[in-house]
Amino acid sequence: MNRQEGRISADLRGKVAIVTGAGRGLGRAIAETLAAAGAKPACVDVDADGLAETVGNVEAVGGEAQAFPCDVTDAQRVGEVVEAVVTKWGSLHILVNNAGITRDSLVMRMKDDQWDSVIAINLRGTFLFTRAAARPMMKGRQGRIINIASVAGLMGNPGQANYSASKAGVIGLTRTVARELAARNITVNAIAPGFIATEMTAKLGDELLAEIRKQVPLGRLGKPQDIADAVLFLASDAADFITGHVLTVDGGLTA
Numbered sequence: 001m002n003r004q005e006g007r008i009s010a011d012l013r014g015k016v017a018i019v020t021g022a023g024r025g026l027g028r029a030i031a032e033t034l035a036a037a038g039a040k041p042a043c044v045d046v047d048a049d050g051l052a053e054t055v056g057n058v059e060a061v062g063g064e065a066q067a068f069p070c071d072v073t074d075a076q077r078v079g080e081v082v083e084a085v086v087t088k089w090g091s092l093h094i095l096v097n098n099a100g101i102t103r104d105s106l107v108m109r110m111k112d113d114q115w116d117s118v119i120a121i122n123l124r125g126t127f128l129f130t131r132a133a134a135r136p137m138m139k140g141r142q143g144r145i146i147n148i149a150s151v152a153g154l155m156g157n158p159g160q161a162n163y164s165a166s167k168a169g170v171i172g173l174t175r176t177v178a179r180e181l182a183a184r185n186i187t188v189n190a191i192a193p194g195f196i197a198t199e200m201t202a203k204l205g206d207e208l209l210a211e212i213r214k215q216v217p218l219g220r221l222g223k224p225q226d227i228a229d230a231v232l233f234l235a236s237d238a239a240d241f242i243t244g245h246v247l248t249v250d251g252g253l254t255a
């Protein structure tokens with residue numbers, strides 16, 4: 001069975017969620033986990049095949065989901081997606097800004113487009129979806145915005161000036177929007193994953209991954225479910241009084 005059940009129980013029946021980057025990796029685990037708790041995830045990605053697989057996984061276990069192909073840097077399309085989700089399901093309760101890329105290079109050799117593309121997708125994309133989702137959430141006087149940052153945005157990482165800057169930006173955005181939207185009962189939090197086993201980290205190669213494992217106090221890479229469960233917690237009623245927080249899920253890497 002493909003069902004990604006959260007290891008904590010949360011009742012998200014009747015909740016509508018948007019999850020970006022849901023075509024694979026962490027986004028897929030997050031969408032499947034929210035759906036297993038009863039939410040309806042609108043799955044956003046540029047990868048239509050990946051989206052179809054995620055939606056198929058949700059439907060295979062009796063959940064409801066829909067694919068929304070979308071580049072998170074396209075402001076007009078982002079607006080259309082939020083509108084289409086509200087039209088389809090009546091409201092929007094949860095936004096998970098997860099889409100993100102790496103284009104690693106030492107800063108001296110970094111090309112303009114490596115900088116620009118990472119900032120555009122990781123930071124501008126998070127801003128665009130946050131701005132668009134805030135409107136229906138404010139109208140409904142409730143909401144959960146959960147931004148997937150990274151420990152790189154807290155501690156820096158050689159070869160990732162663009163990525164670290166984008167994720168530090170996401171953390172600043174999170175804290176500010178948390179203050180702006182608190183009066184409307186909308187919480188805004190970030191999760192800072194350490195190294196999690198997905199296609200993004202598979203690119204690093206076995207040697208570097210073995211080195212990374214040695215640096216992680218818990219001695220392993222994280223699993224996508226480790227992040228999905230943290231999202232489930234922040235989306236649940238149990239996190240009602242938590243906003244503007246950055247939750248590291250990193251096996252102790254930044255301890």
Ligand code: NAP
Nearest residue numbers: 021023025026045046071072099100150193195196198200
């Ligand atoms: P992943 O396996 O590379 O998946 C990212 C997904 O986002 C892919 O399906 C990708 O589509 C999609 N995407 C890329 N650009 C997009 C755009 N412009 N609009 C919409 N979708 C787009 O990455 P992951 O490991 O699951 O990471 C998910 C998030 O967690 C990212 O924000 C990442 O920075 C963060 N994170 C990951 C780790 C880790 O260790 N894995 C650690 C810290 C933080 P394509 O197939 O076209 O690329």
